[in-house]
Amino acid sequence: MNYNLIGKVVLITGAAGGIGAASARALYEAGANLVLTDMSQDSVDQLAREFNEKRVLALALDVTDFEAIKTVVGRVVEQFGKLDILFSNAGISWRRSASTVFSCDEKEFERIVEVDLLGVFRTIKASLPEIIRNKGQVLVTSSTYAFVNGCLNSPYATSKAGIEMLTRSLRSELAGKGATASVLYPGWTSTAIAEVAFGGDPLVTKINKAAYPSLLRQPVSPEKVAEGAVKGLRKRKPRITVPVRWIPLSIMRGVFSIITDWYLEKNPKFHEMLYQLEQDQTT
Numbered sequence: 001m002n003y004n005l006i007g008k009v010v011l012i013t014g015a016a017g018g019i020g021a022a023s024a025r026a027l028y029e030a031g032a033n034l035v036l037t038d039m040s041q042d043s044v045d046q047l048a049r050e051f052n053e054k055r056v057l058a059l060a061l062d063v064t065d066f067e068a069i070k071t072v073v074g075r076v077v078e079q080f081g082k083l084d085i086l087f088s089n090a091g092i093s094w095r096r097s098a099s100t101v102f103s104c105d106e107k108e109f110e111r112i113v114e115v116d117l118l119g120v121f122r123t124i125k126a127s128l129p130e131i132i133r134n135k136g137q138v139l140v141t142s143s144t145y146a147f148v149n150g151c152l153n154s155p156y157a158t159s160k161a162g163i164e165m166l167t168r169s170l171r172s173e174l175a176g177k178g179a180t181a182s183v184l185y186p187g188w189t190s191t192a193i194a195e196v197a198f199g200g201d202p203l204v205t206k207i208n209k210a211a212y213p214s215l216l217r218q219p220v221s222p223e224k225v226a227e228g229a230v231k232g233l234r235k236r237k238p239r240i241t242v243p244v245r246w247i248p249l250s251i252m253r254g255v256f257s258i259i260t261d262w263y264l265e266k267n268p269k270f271h272e273m274l275y276q277l278e279q280d281q282t283t
């Protein structure tokens with residue numbers, strides 16, 4: 001099946017970020033009309049200047065605000081007459097350094113879940129009447145964290161696993177209505193959000209090196225993720241995994257979960273590094 005993107009109206013959340021902006025460019029190339037949304041009007045206005053103004057609408061939107069999302073969907077219908085695709089992509093992780101459940105700030109934990117899990121639900125809920133009416137598509141940016149142990153990143157991984165299940169459930173619920181939903185699983189991608197994990201705190205970088213094989217730690221470009229997203233939308237694929245080296249782990253997740261959970265539990269070097277990180281953060 002080939003879902004033609006020419007003339008389709010796509011609303012992107014977190015559009016000013018790395019994966020959002022790269023996807024906006026790729027979708028525009030594929031012929032779609034763009035609704036660019038992000039926290040600040042300036043950031044989406046700046047991106048919108050790259051495109052023909054007849055094919056783009058740029059609006060500030062915080063995905064945790066349900067009423068604001070409904071207003072944006074109304075504006076989209078006013079301008080383009082319809083909304084075909086929701087790309088629910090906005091997301092956050094730790095602001096400064098990775099933390100454990102023990103050492104984290106509880107308000108920050110809750111804010112991450114608010115944006116990454118509830119923000120996705122609210123965006124989907126407000127867009128769904130249009131997506132169903134147009135037999136369209138919802139694409140949700142989850143992460144390989146949906147199936148990888150989330151230690152040091154638990155609010156993020158909890159949310160990414162949650163929105164994976166939300167999207168799978170939605171896909172089944174939409175099937176009889178001619179609309180669909182797809183999960184996007186990027187591995188590490190070189191964007192702002194990944195900086196905390198990669199470069200920020202040297203101890204966190206060391207812990208990540210101990211926990212993940214080097215092949216899986218190689219970041220991909222946001223353009224590569226965008227390319228996968230566009231291909232996946234065209235085929236209305238249930239799962240879009242970029243880079244493909246994560247696919248075996250995704251398929252074998254039951255077995256890998258048992259092995260990685262065991263490895264992390266039995267690894268004294270890893271425990272020592274976590275202890276040190278917690279000491280640094282709580283003293």
Ligand SMILES: NC(=O)c1ccc[n+]([C@@H]2O[C@H](COP(=O)([O-])OP(=O)(O)OC[C@H]3O[C@@H](n4cnc5c(N)ncnc54)[C@H](O)[C@@H]3O)[C@@H](O)[C@H]2O)c1
Nearest residue numbers: 014016017018019062063090091143186188189191193194
């Ligand atoms: N970079 C990676 O390694 C990686 C891997 C897997 C999944 N992801 C996911 O990809 C998505 C895009 O992230 P990115 O890598 O482009 O990072 P990014 O930080 O460049 O982009 C995230 C964007 O979301 C926006 N945003 C944050 N809070 C928001 C809110 N409340 N409402 C609306 N917009 C908000 C930010 O302003 C930013 O523009 C996120 O969901 C992220 O979790 C990223």
